[in-house]
Amino acid sequence: MSSNETPQKATGLHVGTAEPGCKKTDPMLVIDHVKKSFGGLTAVDVEHLEIPKNAITALIGPNGAGKTTLFNLLTGFDTPDTGTWSFEGKSLSGVPSFKVAQMGQVRTFQLTKALSLLTVLDNMKLGAKDQAGEGIFKSLFPRFWKKQDAEIEVKAMELLKRFKLDTKKEDFAASLSGGQRKLLEMARALMTDPVLVMLDEPMAGVNPALTQSLLEHVLNLKNDGMTVLFVEHDMHMVRHIADWVVVMAEGKVVAEGPPDTVMKEQAVIDAYLGAHQDTDLGVITGRIDTINEEESK
Amino acid sequence: MDWGTIINNTLAGLLTPTTIAFALAALGLAMHFGFAGLLNFGIAGFMAIGAYGYAISVLTFGLPWWLGMIIGVLGSIAFAVLLGVPTLRLRGDYLAIVTIAAAEIARLLFLTTAFTDVTGSADGLFGYNSAGGFSSANPFPPGSYGFGPWTYNSETLWVLTFGLGVLALCIWLLWALMRSPWGRVIKGIREDEDAVRALGKNVFAYKMQALIIGGVFGGLGGIVYAAFANVSPGVYVTSITFFIWTALLLGGAATIFGPVIGSVIFWVLQAFLSNILPELAINGILPVDGTQAATLRFVLVGIGLMLLVIYRPQGIFGDKREMTFVK
Numbered sequence: 001m002s003s004n005e006t007p008q009k010a011t012g013l014h015v016g017t018a019e020p021g022c023k024k025t026d027p028m029l030v031i032d033h034v035k036k037s038f039g040g041l042t043a044v045d046v047e048h049l050e051i052p053k054n055a056i057t058a059l060i061g062p063n064g065a066g067k068t069t070l071f072n073l074l075t076g077f078d079t080p081d082t083g084t085w086s087f088e089g090k091s092l093s094g095v096p097s098f099k100v101a102q103m104g105q106v107r108t109f110q111l112t113k114a115l116s117l118l119t120v121l122d123n124m125k126l127g128a129k130d131q132a133g134e135g136i137f138k139s140l141f142p143r144f145w146k147k148q149d150a151e152i153e154v155k156a157m158e159l160l161k162r163f164k165l166d167t168k169k170e171d172f173a174a175s176l177s178g179g180q181r182k183l184l185e186m187a188r189a190l191m192t193d194p195v196l197v198m199l200d201e202p203m204a205g206v207n208p209a210l211t212q213s214l215l216e217h218v219l220n221l222k223n224d225g226m227t228v229l230f231v232e233h234d235m236h237m238v239r240h241i242a243d244w245v246v247v248m249a250e251g252k253v254v255a256e257g258p259p260d261t262v263m264k265e266q267a268v269i270d271a272y273l274g275a276h277q278d279t280d281l282g283v284i285t286g287r288i289d290t291i292n293e294e295e296s297k
Numbered sequence: 298m299d300w301g302t303i304i305n306n307t308l309a310g311l312l313t314p315t316t317i318a319f320a321l322a323a324l325g326l327a328m329h330f331g332f333a334g335l336l337n338f339g340i341a342g343f344m345a346i347g348a349y350g351y352a353i354s355v356l357t358f359g360l361p362w363w364l365g366m367i368i369g370v371l372g373s374i375a376f377a378v379l380l381g382v383p384t385l386r387l388r389g390d391y392l393a394i395v396t397i398a399a400a401e402i403a404r405l406l407f408l409t410t411a412f413t414d415v416t417g418s419a420d421g422l423f424g425y426n427s428a429g430g431f432s433s434a435n436p437f438p439p440g441s442y443g444f445g446p447w448t449y450n451s452e453t454l455w456v457l458t459f460g461l462g463v464l465a466l467c468i469w470l471l472w473a474l475m476r477s478p479w480g481r482v483i484k485g486i487r488e489d490e491d492a493v494r495a496l497g498k499n500v501f502a503y504k505m506q507a508l509i510i511g512g513v514f515g516g517l518g519g520i521v522y523a524a525f526a527n528v529s530p531g532v533y534v535t536s537i538t539f540f541i542w543t544a545l546l547l548g549g550a551a552t553i554f555g556p557v558i559g560s561v562i563f564w565v566l567q568a569f570l571s572n573i574l575p576e577l578a579i580n581g582i583l584p585v586d587g588t589q590a591a592t593l594r595f596v597l598v599g600i601g602l603m604l605l606v607i608y609r610p611q612g613i614f615g616d617k618r619e620m621t622f623v624k
């Protein structure tokens with residue numbers, strides 16, 4: 001395993017200075033004035049944001065910054081109060097979530113959604129798109145879908161091997177551990193052949209050894225031509241694989257840029273410190289220090 | 298005590314038009330609840346619409362029996378769509394409330410005197426089997442068929458044959474659907490519909506299809522029942538819904554043959570209890586009188602249902618592993 005090699009970072013992603021809302025040379029997602037409030041609380045308030053194509057973008061920010069809410073809005077799982085956004089130039093406002101997924105923008109959930117009483121293999125096969133056997137009339141006659149189903153199974157087994165779940169294929173997903181479910185959900189999302197993969201804390205609860213190999217999978221996704229947008233709290237991971245980092249705090253984008261410069265910005269430190277001033281200040285400052293230490297290396 | 302009669306009547310419960318009608322309705326619930334996770338407490342409503350659809354088409358509109366039955370099926374499809382459009386977007390338990398209410402509304406509409414000309418009000422409807430030609434379509438010449446507890450006249454034999462044919466078709470349909478990728482999507486929706494949505498499946502459309510298919514099975518149950526007995530609003534009450542749920546859970550909600558076997562066991566038990574309890578009362582073993590003893594069986598059914606859900610929620614035929622993971 002080429003574990004500690006620094007991966008090839010994508011560069012030249014943006015135009016002009018790296019500031020919140022800056023233009024990208026080749027954007028995949030373009031977000032304008034997207035705002036969402038829950039009662040009096042403004043969870044998301046993004047003026048303008050572009051997510052670069054064929055790159056790995058990390059979305060970071062303290063707890064409650066609005067990252068998951070933004071994911072929900074972008075994938076049609078929630079509707080914003082105002083705003084528009086487009087995916088590869090096609091407007092997605094008001095498009096239902098399943099259509100968003102069909103267009104190739106596929107997400108995973110922060111709270112893992114394994115389909116408990118389906119086997120691991122069925123979970124995977126469910127992910128495949130355009131299955132003839134999913135139409136109610138064709139489903140009655142296996143000759144319409146047997147062959148396609150066998151192909152899907154081969155693909156599913158390949159992915160399961162990559163995610164070290166192949167020995168579990170006949171088990172109910174309910175019998176998997178928390179980390180294994182995260183892996184299954186991610187593998188299942190990849191079964192849809194997505195263009196843009198949106199991962200909400202994919203590594204939370206996954207052991208370090210596996211994290212390492214998963215990071216490689218995420219990097220491979222980029223090499224396969226996919227775009228990745230992920231939420232993560234582990235700054236080491238963000239630094240390791242992200243080409244671009246977007247920082248959110250209290251619903252707003254407060255900074256964006258390449259990982260090694262953006263984390264030094266005052267706005268970012270403020271965002272993390274500001275949100276935790278009276279709680280676990282030590283941990284957070286520790287974390288920021290680690291970043292600074294690595295910077296000075 | 299007359300054990301011969303008790304055993305004879307109990308065994309007769311194995312195969313009756315009622316058992317078949319129950320099996321069909323339970324199969325509908327298996328589609329709804331066992332596979333798609335839709336909590337339908339209004340299966341009696343689907344049965345009523347099927348039965349009345351058939352009877353009214355024949356009696357009021359003078360249609361032949363087979364067309365009347367098709368109209369009964371179309372009626373249950375319409376009922377499913379009517380229920381589904383406003384409720385399938387809501388959380389599961391709302392569907393339960395709406396279905397129970399809708400089934401009651403349907404029953405009360407059939408019961409009200411406002412439409413007596415068409416529905417027969419409290420008297421219900423009869424005579425449609427001969428008027429529509431179902432009786433004369435009977436291929437069996439008059440006579441006595443079968444043996445022992447399973448001795449039938451030609452009319453009952455015809456209903457049984459017809460009912461078993463419909464049941465076999467429905468079992469095949471459910472089996473074929475659930476082994477396919479379509480069935481995989483349906484089971485996925487039962488587990489977590491947002492996850493399925495995130496994979497690009499039109500969850501609403503799938504839930505609607507499941508509601509319609511299960512509803513048609515329920516409607517066919519009502520039609521088979523109507524082919525045997527009169528159509529009466531007193532039959533399609535909420536308690537029949539719970540009997541069908543009992544049959545379903547007895548066999549196993551997420552299985553194909555479970556609902557059928559569950560219905561058979563339910564009716565055999567019912568036949569046994571309704572014979573033995575009054576006997577026990579008469580012989581002074583039970584401290585109640587005869588009529589009370591007959592109603593006691595429904596109490597026992599209720600207790601049985603509770604024990605079943607607590608100790609064996611996956612039913613007799615359910616996958617053992619499911620037991621470990623019941624939410």
Ligand SMILES: Nc1ncnc2c1ncn2[C@@H]1O[C@H](COP(=O)(O)OP(=O)(O)OP(=O)(O)O)[C@@H](O)[C@H]1O
Pocket residue numbers: 038041042043061062063064065066067068069070110
């Ligand atoms: N359905 C909801 N109803 C009310 N408030 C909500 C709802 N969903 C989110 N919020 C609020 O919106 C804010 C943003 O929540 P969100 O889940 O997007 O945060 P996050 O950035 O994903 O945090 P974390 O890193 O902890 O996952 C929070 O203050 C939260 O309380």
Ligand SMILES: [Mg+2]
Pocket residue numbers: 067068069110
């Ligand atoms: Mg979150």
